[in-house]
Every structure is written in C-alpha cells, then in structure tokens.
Amino acid sequence: MKNLYAKVIVGGSPISKSNFKLSNINGRAILPYNSGQYHDRYAIYEETIAYEARSQNPNTVISESIIAVLKVFYKSKKRHPDTNNITKSIFDGIEKSGIIVNDAQITRIIIEEYYDMINPRFELELFAESKFKMKYSILKKEEEDEPILYDPPSNKKRLITKTQKPKKSAQNGTITCSICGKKVTNDNIIWANKGTTALCKNCLKKSF
Structure with missing residues (x-):
C-alpha cells in the first residue's frame, strides 16, 4: 500500500534560508555547510529536519501531489522570521529526508502561526491529494481579540x-x-x- 500521509514535528525556533546566504567571489549566493561560522546554522537546521522527518516516518515515501498543513510555533509574537519565507527552509529539509520526491509536489498549503515561549517548533502534516481534499472557512469572531501590531522592518x-x-x-x-x-x-x-x-x-x- 502506498503512503498517503506523514507528520513531522521539529523542535526549535524555525529559521529562514534567506538569512544565512553568503556570496562567493563571483557574487553568486551560496549556503555554507562547514565554514565554522554562524551561517552554518541553516545547513545544520536542514539536516535536522531531514533526520527528524525520516525518523518519525520510517519507510514512508509520498510521490504524488500533496496538501500541506504547516503550524509554526514561535517564542515571540513579534520577533521572528517572516513565516512565508521559512517554508523554503522546511521543505528543503523534507525533500532531503526522502519522504517526498520533490518539494514541487506541494500544490496546496495552509500556514498557521502560533506562539510558544517554552517549546518553539513546527508541525507539518502532508496529505496525498488522491485520498484527501482541502476544505477551510474563515469565520467572524463574536468577540474581537487584542490586535497584534507590527513595526516596519x-x-x-x-x-x-x-x-x-x-x-x-x-x-x-x-x-x-x-x-x-x-x-x-x-x-x-x-x-x-x-x-x-x-x-x-x-x-x-x-x-x-
């Protein structure tokens, strides 16, 4: 029976790939793996995602189009990477794990942002489209929450x-x-x- 579902949970504050790029002498963007510098963090994070994804989903390979539900838990409500940017970091690691063939398989995605000072992490669920479909709705709250206001970059x-x-x-x-x-x-x-x-x-x- 082919695999139709996978779930991955990786602890730690998610990081964005764009924050860890360096340029070579020709001006081309590169991602170092063993420079011994701060920029190595991205490569280590990607490897961590790959290891956790494979460990939590042994013998799982989803080769068809996928619906993804990503829940990101940050330490702070304001001081964190752009959530839209970290999807690249996460799916690079998921692809490297081998549980998907290519991150281009992600045809539909829901991203939800949460906050957890004690246990920052991301939780990712992958659903094969041949078996699952996406349905969502946006409802007006009966009582308004206190708004989270942001400053310019x-x-x-x-x-x-x-x-x-x-x-x-x-x-x-x-x-x-x-x-x-x-x-x-x-x-x-x-x-x-x-x-x-x-x-x-x-x-x-x-x-x-």
Whole structure:
C-alpha cells in the first residue's frame, strides 16, 4: 500500500534560508555547510529536519501531489522570521529526508502561526491529494481579540528616520525645495520618495 500521509514535528525556533546566504567571489549566493561560522546554522537546521522527518516516518515515501498543513510555533509574537519565507527552509529539509520526491509536489498549503515561549517548533502534516481534499472557512469572531501590531522592518525604519519631510515655513506653511531650500510654488513643485520630498523643477532638471 502506498503512503498517503506523514507528520513531522521539529523542535526549535524555525529559521529562514534567506538569512544565512553568503556570496562567493563571483557574487553568486551560496549556503555554507562547514565554514565554522554562524551561517552554518541553516545547513545544520536542514539536516535536522531531514533526520527528524525520516525518523518519525520510517519507510514512508509520498510521490504524488500533496496538501500541506504547516503550524509554526514561535517564542515571540513579534520577533521572528517572516513565516512565508521559512517554508523554503522546511521543505528543503523534507525533500532531503526522502519522504517526498520533490518539494514541487506541494500544490496546496495552509500556514498557521502560533506562539510558544517554552517549546518553539513546527508541525507539518502532508496529505496525498488522491485520498484527501482541502476544505477551510474563515469565520467572524463574536468577540474581537487584542490586535497584534507590527513595526516596519528595521531597514525601512532607518529609511523613514533618514527621510527628510518637506520643510514648511513657520509663517505661512509654504514648502521649500529639499535641495536648494528655495520656496516651491504649486506650479513648480515635484514630489518624490512617495510624497515625502519636495523638489523644484530646476533642481530636478539638474539631477539628470
């Protein structure tokens, strides 16, 4: 009888593949395995996933299209990788384990994000599509939960901090050019940087 289901649980905080890439002398992205540096963590994580997947599902190989249900448990509600990015890390390890033939088999996927400070982990279930089908619904809550609010990524925070908003005169609220500092009239104003920087047409022409 062919295998139609597998479940994998791997402890530890999930990591994203994109955070551990280095570049070789030609500028090509690489993932080191034995550099003796921090970047080796991804390779070790991938091997851990492969080992756990095989140990928990002996003699299991699913060779057809698959529905995947992934539950990720982070330590923190805000400080964690982008959940959409870690799927690549996880399925690379699952493919290496041999319980699936190719991660392209994943044709449908549900990703759920949870929080567990004591036991961070991911739980993955794989269902063969010849036997199972996906059905889900989104329901409105009777009582609203406290929202989890997020800050912009750190690189965007720096950009926002450095971006100078158009200077306005304290007397009449007029806008000045961010380059030459001269007053900008409505018929001579050009907005840049998503509306946060005002330029006069003369300074704009000089920039080309």
